[in-house]
Amino acid sequence: MGAPPCHQCFGLGADLASMPDAYILGIESSCDETAAAVVRSGEDMMSNVVFSQIAVHQQYGGVVPELASREHLRAILPVVRKALDDAERTYGDIDAIAVTQGPGLAGALLVGVSYAKALAFALSKPLIAVNHLEGHIHAVLLEEKQKGNRELRFPVLSLVVSGGHTHLYLAEANDSGWAYENVGHTRDDAAGEAFDKVAKLLALGYPGGPVIDKLSRRGNPHAVKFSMAHIKGRPRQGRSRVSQSRASGETFDFSFSGIKTGVLRHIESHDMRAQIEARRSALAGAKAPTADAVLALCDQPTLDLIASFQRAVVNDLVVKTLTAARELEVATLFVTGGVAANSELRSSFEQEASKAGLPVYFPSRPLSTDNAAMIAAAAYPKFLSRDFAEMNFSAEAGLVLR
Ligand code: KG4
Numbered sequence: 367m368g369a370p371p372c373h374q375c376f377g378l379g380a381d382l383a384s385m386p387d388a389y390i391l392g393i394e395s396s397c398d399e400t401a402a403a404v405v406r407s408g409e410d411m412m413s414n415v416v417f418s419q420i421a422v423h424q425q426y427g428g429v430v431p432e433l434a435s436r437e438h439l440r441a442i443l444p445v446v447r448k449a450l451d452d453a454e455r456t457y458g459d460i461d462a463i464a465v466t467q468g469p470g471l472a473g474a475l476l477v478g479v480s481y482a483k484a485l486a487f488a489l490s491k492p493l494i495a496v497n498h499l500e501g502h503i504h505a506v507l508l509e510e511k512q513k514g515n516r517e518l519r520f521p522v523l524s525l526v527v528s529g530g531h532t533h534l535y536l537a538e539a540n541d542s543g544w545a546y547e548n549v550g551h552t553r554d555d556a557a558g559e560a561f562d563k564v565a566k567l568l569a570l571g572y573p574g575g576p577v578i579d580k581l582s583r584r585g586n587p588h589a590v591k592f593s594m595a596h597i598k599g600r601p602r603q604g605r606s607r608v609s610q611s612r613a614s615g616e617t618f619d620f621s622f623s624g625i626k627t628g629v630l631r632h633i634e635s636h637d638m639r640a641q642i643e644a645r646r647s648a649l650a651g652a653k654a655p656t657a658d659a660v661l662a663l664c665d666q667p668t669l670d671l672i673a674s675f676q677r678a679v680v681n682d683l684v685v686k687t688l689t690a691a692r693e694l695e696v697a698t699l700f701v702t703g704g705v706a707a708n709s710e711l712r713s714s715f716e717q718e719a720s721k722a723g724l725p726v727y728f729p730s731r732p733l734s735t736d737n738a739a740m741i742a743a744a745a746y747p748k749f750l751s752r753d754f755a756e757m758n759f760s761a762e763a764g765l766v767l768r
């Protein structure tokens with residue numbers, strides 16, 4: 367890292383025009399979405415099927431791992447068949463099967479990995495193991511390639527911000543694909559987890575991100591002051607120049623458990639309990655309450671609290687990411703993962719990155735949250751470099767991205 371920014375053919379230093387088409391079937395089951403997709407040569411999304419388990423987990427206010435595994439088992443076969451049908455391909459047309467190896471819920475990952483192995487064995491096709499976080503990064507690339515954007519300037523700084531992760535990766539391309547260095551991560555809750563937990567505290571339903579995103583537009587983001595943690599620490603032993611001589615001793619790490627406690631204190635000190643419990647009972651019967659239905663049950667102080675929470679989280683993500691981008695002298699910014707669907711996060715990144723003269727790319731909303739097109743796209747460089755998985759590879763709940 368640290369070399370002057372270079373232009374590359376969106377992550378592959380190869381002449382792709384001379385490559386034959388490759389049809390990759392992607393399979394994703396790391397959390398609460400069972401997904402399959404067919405992507406041609408890492409750039410043409412021919413199908414993208416996502417079966418969401420939200421309805422199953424909603425009543426518990428979060429993902430229940432055992433239920434997630436059971437639902438994946440039920441859904442995986444029809445989801446894969448539909449992905450092939452939508453792409454107008456048969457099993458025989460597929461050149462490789464890519465599957466999420468981790469990180470994620472162990473039992474949920476095992477369903478996808480076991481199914482992909484069985485399919486690869488039965489069809490005598492190569493198997494490619496993909497890191498879920500690399501998938502989120504490649505969701506951005508897939509769509510940029512689809513739009514015909516083939517120029518990418520390195521180094522790239524990627525913020526992967528979802529229900530399970532808030533990670534900053536410095537990325538560069540090499541002959542066999544991409545190499546990553548983690549330059550910042552959450553020390554406790556992920557940003558999406560904070561959205562989900564605050565929504566649970568306030569009885570807004572599950573998942574919290576989309577509803578908080580909508581309700582925030584009705585509140586005053588300056589009404590409640592939250593202070594975000596600035597985390598000092600020992601230098602990381604990485605390849606990048608951030609390794610790490612910041613005079614302040616501050617890292618690019620995040621922490622979102624404090625703001626959740628801040629919201630709880632605000633609820634208690636402002637006597638909001640009764641209204642929250644009334645909302646909880648009113649919504650208990652509804653299967654999938656709309657944001658408008660929740661809005662009708664919120665008074666102005668609640669909307670102000672929600673908007674202030676979102677503004678504080680968004681500011682923290684934007685400020686730390688842009689500080690890292692500046693200090694690491696990156697040429698391009700990616701923001702991806704479920705929370706990248708957030709409207710305020712997008713507009714704030716667009717505004718601040720433009721001031722800093724940095725191009726910033728996001729996936730479309732459907733590709734921000736978990737899907738298998740991103741897994742098939744991330745597998746393509748591995749397919750080209752014949753980086754195939756052995757049949758005895760296993761799912762890894764704590765898989766690290768390098
Ligand atoms: O990437 P994803 O589908 O799954 C994980 O890998 O975690 O992300 C799901 C997370 C949830 O925490 C959800 O609340 C959050 O993304 N999310 C949002 C929005 N849409 C989804 N957070 C904020 N604003 C949104 N619009």
Ligand code: ZN
Pocket residue numbers: 498502528529703704735736
């Ligand atoms: Zn994800």
